[in-house]
Amino acid sequence: MQFTMSKTHELQPALTNALDQVLELVVLLGDDMQHSLAGHGLSLPRAHLLWLVHRNGPQTQRVLADALKVTPRNVTSLVDGLVDTGFVTRERHPTDRRATLVSLTDHGASTLAAMDESRKDLAELLFGDLSSAQLKAFLHGLNHVASRLREGLQAAQPTER
Amino acid sequence: MQFTMSKTHELQPALTNALDQVLELVVLLGDDMQHSLAGHGLSLPRAHLLWLVHRNGPQTQRVLADALKVTPRNVTSLVDGLVDTGFVTRERHPTDRRATLVSLTDHGASTLAAMDESRKDLAELLFGDLSSAQLKAFLHGLNHVASRLREGLQAAQPTER
DNA sequence: TATTGTTATACTCTATAACTATA
DNA sequence: TATAGTTATAGAGTATAACAATA
Secondary structure, rough: OOOOOOOOHOOOOHHHHHHHHHHHHHHHHHHHHHHHHHHOOOOOOHHHHHHHHHHHHEHHHHHHHHHHOOOOHHHHHHHHHHOOOOOOEEEEEEOOOEEEEEEEEEHHHHHHHHHHHHHHHOOOOHHOOOHHHHHHHHHHHHHHHHHHHHHHHHHHOOOOO | OOOOOOHHHHHHHHHHHHHHHHHHHHHHHHHHHHHHHHHOOOOOHHHHHHHHHHHOOOEHHHHHHHHHOOHHHHHHHHHHHHOOOEEEEEEEEEOOOOEEEEEOOHHHHHHHHHHHHHHHHHHHHOOOOOHHHHHHHHHHHHHHHHHHHHHHHHHHHHOOO
């Protein structure tokens, strides 16, 4: 039987190495997304907004600002860009004349459909030839890490509102 | 015995769901890094440059531009900001009078040391209570995904130079 | 001639503050 | 009085193009 030592110190190099590998994946995925979106004429912030309109239907800029956690002024700029490039339109709100509803154009909808196909292809490429058991083990680790991270962020940013 | 169906279609929802979980982790880690860096008065681009100087020692802006894959003009801006906030200095190149060497200040070095400690703490938080087998399985999946992603990016960006 | 880093200019994303129109 | 979205202004990060000093 071997004597015990605090795992904290003993295995630290393996843990920081694991973190480095996760961070490398973050960089790779970021590059991939940016490259893929650029092919559609979109940036990450604009795609994020577009995706919200896709998921939740026509909605006001105020709602989008809250969901994106940016200022209303920022949403004005993003929507301006998406209108100029033909992805969305501003429509009158049926009851509130202060508000505008951001809606998808046909081009916006078809772009999102194409992006959804790309997402499926990417998932197939990344996970397609992992065995069911391997995938399950990977997702277990992933969920563990994500949970811990959420706790850490929550602790750092006390009681948001 | 059940009849077989193409895994591609049968398990697609599980795969895209896995991708979504990875993407969520990317977002969480990005938020965590940005928050942590802000506490030191740094942004992601500036921290990246700082880390290169930490790892490779004093180096020219040209070398930094290549490593960061941004334009030399951009490096001028980043270094300006890091000089103003006291993380680095511009020194004369010993033999090439066109070039400047970017070097860490004491403040820059001590900040990097603190960030390194934070990185260890984060690794401990994220992976510390995974069993050795769980960690191994997670890293296996991670490496698999990263490899596939590198292949995909390489295919998308043909023969860089 | 080629290279290093800069000035000049511009675009995107982000923020705050003040303002208009409406609720 | 409060809310939705805008104009006005500013700063960081990114890019190209033209230029100065040096190799």
